[in-house]
Amino acid sequence: MRSISERLLWVYVFTLPWDGLPIPGMWTITRTAGLVLVGTTALTVLSESRFRKPDWVLGFATAFILSGAMTLLWTISFGGTFQAVWTSAQLLGSAWVVRQTVYIYRPTSPI
Numbered sequence: 001m002r003s004i005s006e007r008l009l010w011v012y013v014f015t016l017p018w019d020g021l022p023i024p025g026m027w028t029i030t031r032t033a034g035l036v037l038v039g040t041t042a043l044t045v046l047s048e049s050r051f052r053k054p055d056w057v058l059g060f061a062t063a064f065i066l067s068g069a070m071t072l073l074w075t076i077s078f079g080g081t082f083q084a085v086w087t088s089a090q091l092l093g094s095a096w097v098v099r100q101t102v103y104i105y106r107p108t109s110p111i
Contacts, residue, residue, distance in 0.1 A: 001044045002101075008037045009101050012094075034094065041097045052100055061092050 012033045019030040026032055045051050054062075068085045075081040 001040075001047055005037070005041045005044045005097075005101050008033070008040050009097065012037045012097075034090070037097055038093050041100055045100060054096075055099070058092070058095060058099060061088075061095060065089055065092055 012030070015030045015033045019028055021029050023029055023032060027035075065085060065088045068081075068088060072078065072081055072085065
């Protein structure tokens with residue numbers, strides 16, 4: 001299951017330059033690939049029971065999005081603010097998928 005998520009991450013990354021290319025009757029090719037990737041990664045996490053502990057980058061990104069969502073309470077342009085928060089949440093989902101899927105080797109002993 002993890003290898004499928006890794007391959008779908010490659011597909012997602014390589015579709016980013018064609019973000020404006022629509023699929024007839026659906027969203028853009030990048031949104032479709034991203035939606036499939038997030039779903040597959042969530043299934044991988046659930047099936048393997050291996051959830052990587054979020055680091056400070058995801059913590060600050062989540063706090064930023066929550067503060068943006070709080071501005072929905074007093075904004076003048078609700079539609080524009082909601083679109084900005086939704087886009088930020090999608091970027092957070094992309095960052096989570098990369099963090100969850102990609103393994104970074106860090107040596108334990110300093111040289």
